[in-house]
Amino acid sequence: xxxxxxxxxxxxxxxxxxxxxxxxxxxxxxxxxxxxxxxxxxxxxxxxxxxxxxxxxxxxxxxxxxxxxxxxxxxxxxxxxxxxxxxxxxxxxxxxxxxxxxxxxxxxxxxxxxxxxxxxxxxxxxxxxxxxxxxxxxxxxxxxxxxxxxxxxxxxxxxxxxxxxxxxxxxxxxxxxxxxxxxxxxxxxxxxxxxxxxxxxxxxxxxxxxxxxxxxxxxxxxxxxxxxxxxxxxxxxxxxxxxxxxxxxxxxxxxxxxxxxxxxxxxxxxxxxxxxxxxxxxxxxxxxxxxxxxxxxxxxxxxxxxxxxxxxxxxxxxxxxxxxxxx
Amino acid sequence: xxxxxxxxxxxxxxxxxxxxxxxxxxxxxxxxxxxxxxxxxxxxxxxxxxxxxxxxxxxxxxxxxxxxxxxxxxxxxxxxxxxxxxxxxxxxxxxxxxxxxxxxxxxxxxxxxxxxxxxxxxxxxxxxxxxxxxxxxxxxxxxxxxxxxxxxxxxxxxxxxxxxxxxxxxxxxxxxxxxxxxxxxxxxxxxxxxxxxxxxxxxxxxxxxxxxxxxxxxxxxxxxxxxxxxxxxxxxxxxxxxxxxxxxxxxxxxxxxxxxxxxxxxxxxxxxxxxxxxxxxxxxxxxxxxxxxxxxxxxxxxxxxxxxxxxxxxxxxxxxxxxxxxxxxxxxxxxxxxxxxxxxxxxxxxxxx
Numbered sequence: 001x002x003x004x005x006x007x008x009x010x011x012x013x014x015x016x017x018x019x020x021x022x023x024x025x026x027x028x029x030x031x032x033x034x035x036x037x038x039x040x041x042x043x044x045x046x047x048x049x050x051x052x053x054x055x056x057x058x059x060x061x062x063x064x065x066x067x068x069x070x071x072x073x074x075x076x077x078x079x080x081x082x083x084x085x086x087x088x089x090x091x092x093x094x095x096x097x098x099x100x101x102x103x104x105x106x107x108x109x110x111x112x113x114x115x116x117x118x119x120x121x122x123x124x125x126x127x128x129x130x131x132x133x134x135x136x137x138x139x140x141x142x143x144x145x146x147x148x149x150x151x152x153x154x155x156x157x158x159x160x161x162x163x164x165x166x167x168x169x170x171x172x173x174x175x176x177x178x179x180x181x182x183x184x185x186x187x188x189x190x191x192x193x194x195x196x197x198x199x200x201x202x203x204x205x206x207x208x209x210x211x212x213x214x215x216x217x218x219x220x221x222x223x224x225x226x227x228x229x230x231x232x233x234x235x236x237x238x239x240x241x242x243x244x245x246x247x248x249x250x251x252x253x254x255x256x257x258x259x260x261x262x263x264x265x266x267x268x269x270x271x272x273x274x275x276x277x278x279x280x281x282x283x284x285x286x287x288x289x290x291x292x293x294x295x296x297x298x299x300x301x302x303x304x305x306x307x308x309x310x311x312x313x314x315x316x317x318x319x320x321x322x323x324x325x326x327x
Numbered sequence: 328x329x330x331x332x333x334x335x336x337x338x339x340x341x342x343x344x345x346x347x348x349x350x351x352x353x354x355x356x357x358x359x360x361x362x363x364x365x366x367x368x369x370x371x372x373x374x375x376x377x378x379x380x381x382x383x384x385x386x387x388x389x390x391x392x393x394x395x396x397x398x399x400x401x402x403x404x405x406x407x408x409x410x411x412x413x414x415x416x417x418x419x420x421x422x423x424x425x426x427x428x429x430x431x432x433x434x435x436x437x438x439x440x441x442x443x444x445x446x447x448x449x450x451x452x453x454x455x456x457x458x459x460x461x462x463x464x465x466x467x468x469x470x471x472x473x474x475x476x477x478x479x480x481x482x483x484x485x486x487x488x489x490x491x492x493x494x495x496x497x498x499x500x501x502x503x504x505x506x507x508x509x510x511x512x513x514x515x516x517x518x519x520x521x522x523x524x525x526x527x528x529x530x531x532x533x534x535x536x537x538x539x540x541x542x543x544x545x546x547x548x549x550x551x552x553x554x555x556x557x558x559x560x561x562x563x564x565x566x567x568x569x570x571x572x573x574x575x576x577x578x579x580x581x582x583x584x585x586x587x588x589x590x591x592x593x594x595x596x597x598x599x600x601x602x603x604x605x606x607x608x609x610x611x612x613x614x615x616x617x618x619x620x621x622x623x624x625x626x627x628x629x630x631x632x633x634x635x636x637x638x639x640x641x642x643x644x645x646x647x648x649x650x651x652x653x654x655x656x657x658x659x660x661x662x663x664x665x666x667x668x669x670x671x672x673x674x675x676x677x678x679x680x
Contacts, residue, residue, distance in 0.1 A: 050544035157632045187401040188571055192615035192628035199625070214544065217617040221626065244619055256619065258549040260574030262601040263618050272553055273546045275500075276514045 002077070003038035004208050005062065005176055010035045010071035012057050016281060029281045031057040033232035034071070036307075041175060042202065044209040046223030046240065048216055048255070050277055054232040055212045059178045062210060063097055064088050076175065093123055096169040100181035102161035106153040112164045113139065113149040119172050138167045141204070143197060159190035163197065170205060178210045183218060195221050216259055220244050228252050231280055231288040234307055238314030248316045250293045287319065295320055361431055362389040363532055363565055364413070364450070369425035371405070371412045373636075379422055380637035382408055384589045386425070387663075390533060395559060395566040397580030397597065399573060399612075401633055404586040406569045410535045414450060415442050448478045451526035455538040457518035461510040467494075467521055468506030471528065478529035493524040497554060516547035523554065533565040540575060552579055573616060577601050582669075585609050588634055588644035591663060595670040605672035607649045607680065643675070651676045 012032040017024030032054040039045045047055045060066040062073055067082035074080070075095060081088045099105050107115055117135035120126055126134065139149055142163040153161055162182065169177055182198070183191045199222060202209065213219050219226055220240040227237040228251065236249040247253045254271045273292045278284055287305050290296040299319050307317040369386040372379035383405045390396050398406045411417050413427045413434070427434045429449060437445065446452075454460050462470055471490040476482050481489055487506070494502035497520040510518055519539060526534055536555065540548035556579055559566050570576050576583055576597070583600045585593040585608065593606040604610045614627040631648040634640060643661055646652035655675055663671040666678070674680070 050546065159632060187633065188573070188612055189401060189615055189629040190632065192626040193630075195617075195626055196628055216545070217619050220619060220623070221617045241623065255545055258545045259619060260548070260552070260572065260578040261618060261620070262573045262577035262613065262616070264620060270549060270553075272549045274550075276516055276547065277544070 004041040004076060005039040005210070006074040007035060007037050007058075007062060008072050008074070010058065010061055010073065011069045012054075012061055012066060013069045018281060027281050030232045030283055031280060032061065032068075033283070035229070035232070035234055036071075037227055037234065037237070039176065039208050039210055040224075042206040042208055043224040044202065044211050044222050046219035046226040047210065047212045047229060048214065048219050048226060049229035050214060050255075052231075052277060052280060053229040054280070055229050056180055058229075059097070059180050059210065059212055063095055063178055064091070093119075093172045094174050095176040095178065096172065096174040098162075098165055098169050098177060098179045098182045100185050102158065102165045102185070103153055105165050106161060108153050111150045111152055112156065116164060116168045116171055119168060123172065125172075135167070135171060138171050139164070142167045142170075142201070143193075157190075158186050159193060162186060162194055166197070166201065170201065170207065173205065174207060176208045176210065178212070180212045181214070182211075184213065184215065191218070198222055216244065216256060228255065231278065231283055233288065233317065234315075235289065235318070236314070236316045237307065238312070242312060242314060248310055248314065248321055249289075249318050250295055250320075251289050252316075254292075287317075361391075362428075363392045363430060364388075364390045365426075365428045365431075366409070366413060367426045367428075369409060369412060369427065370423070371408055371417065372422045374420045374422065375637075378637075382589050382636045383412065384660075386586075386589075386591055388584060388591070388594075390565050390567060392532065393559070393563045393565055394582065395568065395580045397576035397583040398567060398569045398586060399571065399576045399583060400586035401571060403588075403633055403636065405589040406586050407537050409586075410452065410537065410567065410569070414446055414452065414535075415439075416446075447474060447526070447531065448529040449531055450533045450535060451529055451531040452535040452537065453519070453522045453526050453539055455541050457515065457522045457542075458510055460522055461518060463510055466507050466509055467513070471506070471521070471525055474525050474528040489528070490524075493527055494521070496527065496558075497521070497524045499524075514547075515543055516550060519543060519551055520554065523551075523558070527558065527562075530562070531564060533567060535567045535569070537569045538571070539568070541570070541572070548575070555579060573601070573612060585612075588639055589636065590644065590660075590673065592645065592673045593671065594663065595667075599667065599670050603670075605666050605670060605677050605680065606645075606674050607651055607676070608645050610680075611648075643673075651680060 010032055011034055014029040014031060016027050016029045018027045035058055037045060047058060049055050061068050064080045064082060072079065075091065080091060113135050116139055117131040120131040120134065136149060144160060144163050148156060148160060183194045186194060195218060211219060211222055223240050226240045226243050227234045230251050236243060236252045243252065244256055247256050254273045257271045275292055278291065284291050286302045287300045290300040305317045305319050307315045310316045310321045366386055366388045369383055371383040372381040386409050400406045412423050429445065468490050471493060472486040475486045475489050490506060491502050494505055499505050499517060499520050540551050543551060552575065555566060568576065568580055580597050583595060583597050584591050585606065587608050593609050604613055611629040615629055617626060629648055634644060640647050642657040642659055646656040661673045661675045663673045664677065666672050
């Protein structure tokens, strides 16, 4: 099966100035530094990592909202243009985005049903009556009751607002939905509702997700494949069950063990990493993780490990994991 | 139960709609000695211009010296307001009822000046977003020295030496250098360490930590939780940890209180609460939480949404979302009752669940 979305060696650097001299010194912020992955139709790729690891920048690059410094994004067999031209706008019907804060993503002065049908108006699809009909159908599909349709965003709860955002994103029948922390702003009891809704919508509409989150528990719940990012690079990738139960990369190990859980309290040994993630302006030499890694060797300080097959359909970028030659 | 208003003194604060006196006494923790902080029948109603909207409906809780209590609930359940009311930080629009006592002394007797001395000195508080709690235009060292001189009367070199010791205490590398740094030059985790250092400056008996790790990354959250645990062990300080994250609460707390819509619905020892949750809401929260170690399963979400304050259903506030609710639940607000020696649940069906 050919991939719906293919990302090849994607790089995004920002020129910045760091202190030094009268006007500072020019330096490079490596937000995304060579990321490759593929998403199959109707499947979910989860992208996890801590703040500043480049996961949101990756999302913007995928959607063509930012031009990449190098590398390419292919979607449905075609190139995603780095410019916002007519070709890009046509493509955006097929790929949509959901952000963390639904209130910020909605217009406070319009009733929500008008916002859900707006994409149809923009792309001149159907008559006004048909648009409204379709918007109402979709809002029912995301679990909103009819008496909420004419309300304004501030009259809805956080969970209901995120349902509106989802309905609006799905109304053009996209094949890819990029979700950037879609449930992080919601309450615990509402998070589970929205996770289940996302899974149901995927079953019903066959839409693929690029699901970005810092929350490993949530990513595991929705993903068919997971990629763990650290400082602009993927350090481990694989099936969620295997990746979270037997993490291979030392960073993934620490990340998994750092998650507090009510079910693991007796004698649980947590790996606590020292220090903060390094600044993406001054990425350490060799393996970017080596200053925080308990197993780092001399080679880790000098040679940057590449993401290689480690068997079992998994990939990791670590010198300590002997790469298995792919057949 | 005597109800004393210590702000506003309007009569009838205890009779706001939905108020029901708690039936059972707060759980007495193991060990000897009196409670450090005792909150009894605490009610808070906010004036929205037209009427008073009740947000807390009688909270009872006790914290003993050196113990860690977790307060868990969703946004709007009143977990933060409880402590803001206790420390008299809510302002004039809040109408507060009930009693809060510190070391057996009722706090409504204290003057504003006395309250100012208690805040930070006996009860310190840290918040979710350290960057907005710190002053962006002053150096870390100056802000630390300010609380040191306020609570301990140290100035000059002595204050600076103490600031250095505190930064070292919270494991900030190169503390000497950091004293002259501004908050924006430090990471979120480092700023939260600075906040903890400032809270420790007054050597408080109780630290109230309101979602201290929510804004932080997972690996940094683990560091801060370790630090809080270590400080508590070394100093014997009591800790009240407010969080929406059941994992964080389970990680560090001895006792847990679960709050829903302005009431405590369950209180128990941490282990008992997570092993045998008694209230349908607690059970629902745990069922809705993905477990990374368990086999993959579909989450069981709690239906519906949290009711708005002022629009609570009559009877049990949770009944419209509860799978076990029947006509009895609409009739009265259930009080906390014991289902075990140290395990209280506010549910009419607690025995049959």
